[in-house]
Amino acid sequence: MARQTRSDDWGFPRWRPYGAKGREAVRVRLCDREGCGEPGDRPAPKAPNSPERWMFCEAHAAEYNKNWNYFAGLSAEEAAKRAAEEEAGASAFRKSAHYEWAGPGDGTRSRDEMRALSALDLDPDVDFAAIKAAYRRLAKEYHPDRRQGDQEAAVKFQTVQAAYDLLRRAEERKTGAKL
Numbered sequence: 001m002a003r004q005t006r007s008d009d010w011g012f013p014r015w016r017p018y019g020a021k022g023r024e025a026v027r028v029r030l031c032d033r034e035g036c037g038e039p040g041d042r043p044a045p046k047a048p049n050s051p052e053r054w055m056f057c058e059a060h061a062a063e064y065n066k067n068w069n070y071f072a073g074l075s076a077e078e079a080a081k082r083a084a085e086e087e088a089g090a091s092a093f094r095k096s097a098h099y100e101w102a103g104p105g106d107g108t109r110s111r112d113e114m115r116a117l118s119a120l121d122l123d124p125d126v127d128f129a130a131i132k133a134a135y136r137r138l139a140k141e142y143h144p145d146r147r148q149g150d151q152e153a154a155v156k157f158q159t160v161q162a163a164y165d166l167l168r169r170a171e172e173r174k175t176g177a178k179l
Contacts, residue, residue, distance in 0.1 A: 031057040113170050116163035128171045128179070135164040 031040035032054045040055035044064050056064055071079040109117070109124060117124055120134045138160045140146070147153040168179055 029055050031055065031060055033057070033060040036060060110170070112166060116166045119159050119163040120167075128167070131164070131167050131171075135160060139164075 029040050030036065031038045033056060036057060038057035038059070040057055042056050042058060042061040043053040044056055044061055046052040046054055054064070071082065074082065114124060117126070117131075120131065120138060122131065122134055139157065142153045142157040142160060144150075144154050144157060172179055
């Protein structure tokens with residue numbers, strides 16, 4: 001009998017699984033909870049200070065951990081000390097919170113739009129009516145006719161003008177209407 005050299009995927013690479021070299025079975029560890037057939041990919045300690053682990057699915061890992069108290073067996077002073085030590089290790093994260101690296105969170109505004117909003121002293125999630133009101137207020141405040149000879153006010157007025165133009169064009173692109 002001749003050895004089969006052709007595969008039965010008809011030569012379409014997209015029908016093959018990505019990264020699979022062969023057709024061997026893959027070993028999957030099942031959840032250690034009795035009667036569960038889900039993959040057990042979340043480790044949980046069997047006992048304190050023990051290297052042995054249970055392997056649970058997501059639902060059973062949540063059930064296993066729901067009554068777990070991190071501060072069990074500690075006095076109030078020891079618990080406060082441990083909490084302070086944990087927070088000290090995370091201080092860099094807290095310090096970076098004011099940068100708002102993630103922007104508005106939903107990806108609707110570009111980095112330039114976010115800078116324009118900060119130039120107008122606005123939050124990332126404001127609507128265009130609030131943008132227009134802030135622009136008019138700041139334009140009146142820093143207008144060169146109102147503050148003649150003040151170079152800082154002239155620079156601020158140009159910044160506010162450029163920020164509003166950028167946000168207006170972005171809103172026109174979004175809505176498709178001329179504002």
